[in-house]
Amino acid sequence: MxxxxxxxxxxxxxxxxxxxxxxxxxxxxxxxxxxxxxxxxxxxxxxxxxxxxxxxxxxxxxxxxxxxxxxxxxxxxxxxxxxxxxxxxxxxxxxxxxxxxxxxxxxxxxxxxxxxxxxxxxxxxxxxxxxxxxxxxxxxxxxxxxxxxxxxxxxxxxxxxxxxxxxxxxxxxxxxxxxxxxxxxxxxxxxxxxxxxxxxxxxRGLAECEIELHGPGQDIHSGSFGGAVPNPATALARLVAALHDAEGRVTVPGFYDGVAELTGTERALFAELPFDEDAWLRTAASRATAGEAGYSTLERVWARPTAEVNGIGGGYQGAGSKTVIPSSALVKLSFRLVAGQDPDRVQDAVRTWAEAQVPAGIRHRITFAPATRPxxxxxxxxxxxxxxxxxxxxxxxxxxxxxxxxxxxxxxxxxxxxxxxxxxxxxxxxxxxxxxxxxxxxxxxxxxxxxxxxxxxxxxxxxx
Amino acid sequence: MxxxxxxxxxxxxxxxxxxxxxxxxxxxxxxxxxxxxxxxxxxxxxxxxxxxxxxxxxxxxxxxxxxxxxxxxxxxxxxxxxxxxxxxxxxxxxxxxxxxxxxxxxxxxxxxxxxxxxxxxxxxxxxxxxxxxxxxxxxxxxxxxxxxxxxxxxxxxxxxxxxxxxxxxxxxxxxxxxxxxxxxxxxxxxxxxxxxxxxxxxxRGLAECEIELHGPGQDIHSGSFGGAVPNPATALARLVAALHDAEGRVTVPGFYDGVAELTGTERALFAELPFDEDAWLRTAASRATAGEAGYSTLERVWARPTAEVNGIGGGYQGAGSKTVIPSSALVKLSFRLVAGQDPDRVQDAVRTWAEAQVPAGIRHRITFAPATRPxxxxxxxxxxxxxxxxxxxxxxxxxxxxxxxxxxxxxxxxxxxxxxxxxxxxxxxxxxxxxxxxxxxxxxxxxxxxxxxxxxxxxxxxxx
Known part of the structure; x- marks a missing residue:
């Protein structure tokens, strides 16, 4: 003392x-x-x-x-x-x-x-x-x-x-x-x-990943070819949709390996904080909370690992329409990590999982930025x-x-x-x-x- | 004669x-x-x-x-x-x-x-x-x-x-x-x-639809808020992923209402055409065929209705990374229609279906371009x-x-x-x-x- x-x-x-x-x-x-x-x-x-x-x-x-x-x-x-x-x-x-x-x-x-x-x-x-x-x-x-x-x-x-x-x-x-x-x-x-x-x-730590999926060699006509070749934007959407289960948990096998679970003491102390969900939502400029089942909002943002889409893009995004099957599509994902998770192992797990999501006829490129440890x-x-x-x-x-x-x-x-x-x-x-x-x-x-x-x-x- | x-x-x-x-x-x-x-x-x-x-x-x-x-x-x-x-x-x-x-x-x-x-x-x-x-x-x-x-x-x-x-x-x-x-x-x-x-x-006919999903009022920090509010890009990916079932059929209820099925005669005549799938794939600049189960490639592009992503976008798509939860995301979809399908009814069906995919806390805007009949x-x-x-x-x-x-x-x-x-x-x-x-x-x-x-x-x- x-x-x-x-x-x-x-x-x-x-x-x-x-x-x-x-x-x-x-x-x-x-x-x-x-x-x-x-x-x-x-x-x-x-x-x-x-x-x-x-x-x-x-x-x-x-x-x-x-x-x-x-x-x-x-x-x-x-x-x-x-x-x-x-x-x-x-x-x-x-x-x-x-x-x-x-x-x-x-x-x-x-x-x-x-x-x-x-x-x-x-x-x-x-x-x-x-x-x-x-x-x-x-x-x-x-x-x-x-x-x-x-x-x-x-x-x-x-x-x-x-x-x-x-x-x-x-x-x-x-x-x-x-x-x-x-x-x-x-x-x-x-x-x-x-x-x-x-x-x-x-x-939290951070692992960032960019996944590019490549389909046709160039944008092709969705009338002439639509319905008969794989669409990389659709494949990408399916990959992103498969990233979470219905409980809001990340589905990548091994993702939660080693995660330090919250102790009862810490949960109790978090719960003592004067948390005003409406005020928090205003700060988040958001209309609803959402996330992993079984955890409070504070627990979700402080103590649970996440997968978020930071950006997604492919094909025609301008005004009006253009009836193409895009040649490629990409998504930028960030994974927030918590104590016990090893960024290198998370990256390996994400890569293995993502590659398994890619359908026949689509090529992929997966790159990771330098990770930050929790x-x-x-x-x-x-x-x-x-x-x-x-x-x-x-x-x-x-x-x-x-x-x-x-x-x-x-x-x-x-x-x-x-x-x-x-x-x-x-x-x-x-x-x-x-x-x-x-x-x-x-x-x-x-x-x-x-x-x-x-x-x-x-x-x-x-x-x- | x-x-x-x-x-x-x-x-x-x-x-x-x-x-x-x-x-x-x-x-x-x-x-x-x-x-x-x-x-x-x-x-x-x-x-x-x-x-x-x-x-x-x-x-x-x-x-x-x-x-x-x-x-x-x-x-x-x-x-x-x-x-x-x-x-x-x-x-x-x-x-x-x-x-x-x-x-x-x-x-x-x-x-x-x-x-x-x-x-x-x-x-x-x-x-x-x-x-x-x-x-x-x-x-x-x-x-x-x-x-x-x-x-x-x-x-x-x-x-x-x-x-x-x-x-x-x-x-x-x-x-x-x-x-x-x-x-x-x-x-x-x-x-x-x-x-x-x-x-x-x-x-084929054509119905074109743009779906915008809006989450946070502006892009927000994926570290501060990630895992606790709905992400419109993720919601959009889930919507797109839900558009087809495992058999490659469009899941929108009512989408196939009235579809004129191919007759045996027409299928037989199609099959007489000297179709070279490798050559067709080269024309499509694609590596594999894909599509609705139970139909040939020609049947898929000529005689079956489809849903294709023409463009998708949201959040940060530039070089490197930006750890945000995007404020909004959009997808441009085109539906090719075949005889028997009514574009107005297809649009109504798509709208009803799409609205049902939008999670709590996400606002949506769905717009259709003028349709073309089959x-x-x-x-x-x-x-x-x-x-x-x-x-x-x-x-x-x-x-x-x-x-x-x-x-x-x-x-x-x-x-x-x-x-x-x-x-x-x-x-x-x-x-x-x-x-x-x-x-x-x-x-x-x-x-x-x-x-x-x-x-x-x-x-x-x-x-x-």
């Missing part, structure tokens, strides 16, 4: 709040949009700004790591306790594109504070959530009287997350020795809502419990648990470093990630500061 | 062959491409050329009928026998686009005769097959010593067939009184091959037998029977005029319709002349 006095953390945080927000605003003014080449210089400037700020914070080591794309920032603050656990914090300093015309009430790169919120691109995703670690570690030192953190602290803040992290895996592999850690803390997610502090325990930390993992305790101290509320349905580069760190990945985020769904008027709730941002101020002590106290 | 002496027809035809071919070549030089606005003047010039040539042939009435698009040519040659049956011949004077660069060995609009063939755009489709009627009626008169045809002969030669005949139905309805006929002869099809004279007895003349129809006898005299061979799998404006004439439609064509599959190096076999073209020379007497002799 940590011996950090809660009140000392709070006092220190409040005292430094104004300067902390000024600094964050300064960072948000740098339009580090990694997807737009005209902002390449800004992304580099953002890395330099952060590196300087981390040095100012006290990190004895700060480095800018070049990649074939945008640079990452690395910082390290060893503990004076040689037995301290090594913690690597992950975040990113690049942001989504933003323009006033997209519906912003104010300039996206001129942050403003209004009604207890800071509005600006990157306020929540992810600069705000990276930045609470700076004041957090200072509050940790101030409240404990330490001169170095209770853990050996490392930060890795990449510059290409909003562009799909194309060089992140290679960077992690190349720098694996520098990045080595006992625990990875990812600060690029969120919590349930303003009133419900939660810790995310995992993300990651999950069990509820009873001591490091996860430490995060929950730290958050509980900051929020003074019961902390619940969530997962993320999506997939992210965090899994690469889990893979490369062999360390458990924990998620510590204070963003809320209303923060407007990727949309106009992105904001961060200042109260929650400061709770993030407090959480990390408590966390390093909590983690240092976990028996190794 | 006709009393036209076969040898007199042949002699007259041979004597006028050279001038006939010169005239056809002159017509082929007019690039009457209805699909290309820059050729509007040429299409009109083609109509004027034909009208003048029909007048020169002896038709006492020749008219150019304007439409909102390209003009049609109408000609009429009453019989001096007031009880003579009225016959309307249908063809078209517009042609497909053609350019030397498409793979033509010679200028498509500068016809050349080589190896007993005339090469040029429209040689077979359809100028050559319209034109044999001019020498044919002269040969009929010469061989019978008549001054007027044995039938009341009408010709309608439209100018927009290669553009989908957008104004043809309206024209037929508007001019129904002038077009009224006991029999319609369509000369815009072909025969089995160079050595196998055949009469086409019908064409047409079929039974083998024992006296007029059809007359055509077969006339062809048999010209070719001096057993005449077999085919159908066409496609659909055409001929059905509009059947509908509007209430007359049986017969098909008299001498084109062969190697003629290259719509492709480069289109040609007509001169021997067959002259057999067309002879066939019509015999036909008018044969038809006049049919008991009314």
């Amino acid at each position: 940590s011996d950090t006095p809660d009140s000392a953390v709070r006092t220190y945080t409040e005292q430094h709040r104004a300067a902390f927000l000024d600094d964050l605003a300064e960072w948000l003014r740098i339009p580090s949009v990694s997807a737009q080449p005209e902002h390449d210089g800004d992304v580099r400037r953002s890395a330099e700004w952060l590196s300087a700020k981390l040095a100012e914070t006290g990190f004895p080591v700060t480095e800018i790591w070049s990649t074939p794309g945008a640079p990452a920032v690395f910082a390290e603050w060893p503990s004076d306790d040689p037995d301290a656990p090594v913690v690597l914090v992950y975040g990113h300093h690049d942001v989504q594109p933003a323009a006033r015309e997209d519906g912003w009430d104010t300039d996206p790169f001129e942050p403003v504070i209004r009604d207890g919120r800071m509005y600006g691109r990157g306020a929540a995703d992810d600069k705000g959530q990276v930045f609470f670690h700076t004041l957090g570690v200072r509050a940790h030192l101030a409240a404990t009287g330490r001169s170095t953190p209770a853990v050996h602290l490392k930060l890795l803040v990449e510059g290409e997350e909003e562009s799909g992290s194309p060089h992140f895996r290679a960077l992690a592999e190349q720098r694996a020795a520098r990045l080595a850690a006992d625990v990875v803390i990812v600060s690029d997610t969120g919590m349930w809502d303003e009133d419900t502090p939660t810790v995310c325990t995992g993300m 990651c999950l930390t069990p509820l009873d993992h001591p490091a996860l419990q430490a995060v929950a305790r730290a958050m509980g101290k900051a929020f003074e509320k019961k902390v619940l648990f969530t997962r993320e349905g999506g997939s992210g580069p965090a899994a690469d760190l889990q893979d490369v470093l062999g360390a458990p990945v924990l998620f510590l985020g204070i963003s809320v769904p209303s923060d407007g990630w990727h949309g106009p008027n992105e904001k961060v709730e200042l109260d929650l941002l400061l709770k993030g500061v407090e959480t990390t101020a408590h966390l390093w002590g909590e983690l240092a106290a976990v028996p190794r | 006709s009393d036209t002496p076969d040898s007199a027809v042949r002699t007259y035809t041979e004597q006028h062959r050279a001038a006939f071919l010169d005239d056809l070549a002159e017509w082929l030089r007019i690039p009457s491409v209805s699909a290309q606005p820059e050729h509007d003047g040429d299409v009109r010039r083609s109509a004027e050329w034909l009208s003048a040539k029909l007048a020169e042939t002896g038709f006492p009435v020749t008219e150019i009928w304007s439409t909102p698009g390209a003009p049609a040519v109408f000609a009429e040659w009453p019989s001096d026998d007031p009880d003579a049956p009225v016959v309307l011949v249908y063809g078209h004077h517009d042609v497909q686009p053609a350019a030397r660069e498409d793979g033509w060995d010679t200028d498509p609009f500068e016809p050349v005769i080589r190896d007993g063939r005339m090469y040029g755009r429209g040689a077979a489709d359809d100028k050559g097959q319209v034109f044999f009627h001019t020498l044919g009626v002269r040969a009929h008169l010469a061989a019978t010593g008549r001054s007027t045809p044995a039938v009341h002969l009408k010709l309608l030669v439209e100018g927009e067939e290669e553009s989908g005949s957008p104004h043809f139905r309206a024209l037929a309805e508007q001019r129904a009184a002038r077009l009224a006929a006991d029999v319609v002869i369509v000369s815009d099809t072909g025969m089995w091959d160079e050595d196998t004279p055949t009469v086409c007895t019908g064409m 047409c079929l003349t039974p083998l024992d129809h006296p007029a059809l037998q007359a055509v077969a006898r006339a062809m048999g005299k010209a070719f001096e061979k057993k005449v077999l029977f085919t159908r066409e799998g496609g659909s055409g404006p001929a059905a509009d004439l059947q509908d509007v005029l209430g007359a049986p439609v017969l098909f008299l064509g001498i084109s062969v599959p190697s003629d290259g319709w719509h492709g480069p190096n289109e040609k007509v076999e001169l021997d067959l073209l002259l057999k067309g002349v002879e066939t019509t020379a015999h036909l008018w007497g044969e038809l006049a002799a049919v008991p009314r």
Whole structure:
């Protein structure tokens, strides 16, 4: 257990709040949009700004790591306790594109504070959530009287997350020795809502597959030949229709091999979350829920593997009609994976299954994109419990648990470093990630500061 | 039975062959491409050329009928026998686009005769097959010593067939009184091959349908929502997959209502055709046959109704991947219909069936294009037998029977005029319709002349 006095953390945080927000605003003014080449210089400037700020914070080591794309920032603050656990914090300093015309009430790169919120691109995703670690570690030192953190602290803040992290895996592999850690803390997610502090325990993995079916050598006349040769679009539809059974389960043999089933405890804790299905459907812009029988909506998106059609196409799609049997048709499928599933085995299983669906006279081409592994930390993992305790101290509320349905580069760190990945985020769904008027709730941002101020002590106290 | 002496027809035809071919070549030089606005003047010039040539042939009435698009040519040659049956011949004077660069060995609009063939755009489709009627009626008169045809002969030669005949139905309805006929002869099809004279007895009809399924209000993230809301692309694939049963039959209830089943005689005659499945597959650019169980390939394309996907689309179809649940997906379906099926009832049946396939949470939009009725003349129809006898005299061979799998404006004439439609064509599959190096076999073209020379007497002799 940590011996950090809660009140000392709070006092220190409040005292430094104004300067902390000024600094964050300064960072948000740098339009580090990694997807737009005209902002390449800004992304580099953002890395330099952060590196300087981390040095100012006290990190004895700060480095800018070049990649074939945008640079990452690395910082390290060893503990004076040689037995301290090594913690690597992950975040990113690049942001989504933003323009006033997209519906912003104010300039996206001129942050403003209004009604207890800071509005600006990157306020929540992810600069705000990276930045609470700076004041957090200072509050940790101030409240404990330490001169170095209770853990050996490392930060890795990449510059290409909003562009799909194309060089992140290679960077992690190349720098694996520098990045080595006992625990990875990812600060690029969120919590349930303003009133419900939660810790995310995992993300789904992802296997993506494109299946092309080829029939006639070119589009042929559906009058002359219709009804007498195989139609690749029809064959493709049958393949897609065969992907799920009537219970909404994926029919690919072996697909569920190894799937970590939800525990009764986790289901019960999920059920404690104040879930409003109508509100969720509005967020999903959808009219009904649907999915695997026997699971709640949250369980379906967080803890169950899926197969979804991302795109399908073939033949004539323009206005009016064209009476052809298409020469080919394709479908793009994505499979979300959960802990216990091996992406390589899933890909093999999908390939074998798909090939068996192809009728005589149709040729096929099946390709897979690089897969992302799922990651999950069990509820009873001591490091996860430490995060929950730290958050509980900051929020003074019961902390619940969530997962993320999506997939992210965090899994690469889990893979490369062999360390458990924990998620510590204070963003809320209303923060407007990727949309106009992105904001961060200042109260929650400061709770993030407090959480990390408590966390390093909590983690240092976990028996190794 | 006709009393036209076969040898007199042949002699007259041979004597006028050279001038006939010169005239056809002159017509082929007019690039009457209805699909290309820059050729509007040429299409009109083609109509004027034909009208003048029909007048020169002896038709006492020749008219150019304007439409909102390209003009049609109408000609009429009453019989001096007031009880003579009225016959309307249908063809078209517009042609497909053609350019030397498409793979033509010679200028498509500068016809050349080589190896007993005339090469040029429209040689077979359809100028050559319209034109044999001019020498044919002269040969009929010469061989019978008549001054007027044995039938009341009408010709309608439209100018927009290669553009989908957008104004043809309206024209037929508007001019129904002038077009009224006991029999319609369509000369815009072909025969089995160079050595196998055949009469086409019908064409399939066509109902076209577009089904749009709408799910989320916009594309949504397949990680955040995947597995928990209905995916319209998946729903669409299931709908398409449900369209056929394992026997290749269309599952829409009522779809087969009224279908005129093949008679044993027609199946036996089809089976006499020298069908080479490998060659047919090469024409279909396909690797295998497939279709409704219990029917041969020819029966499937000629005499069985079908449902085919002409196009399907939804979500992301570009390079790489995009992990979305698509907002919508659409499929374009075409249903080929056979005699006995009512397009309106088929449309109703398809709509009812399709609506029942749409899952909860998905909205749908189903639209139908104007349908084309099937047409079929039974083998024992006296007029059809007359055509077969006339062809048999010209070719001096057993005449077999085919159908066409496609659909055409001929059905509009059947509908509007209430007359049986017969098909008299001498084109062969190697003629290259719509492709480069289109040609007509001169021997067959002259057999067309002879066939019509015999036909008018044969038809006049049919008991009314």
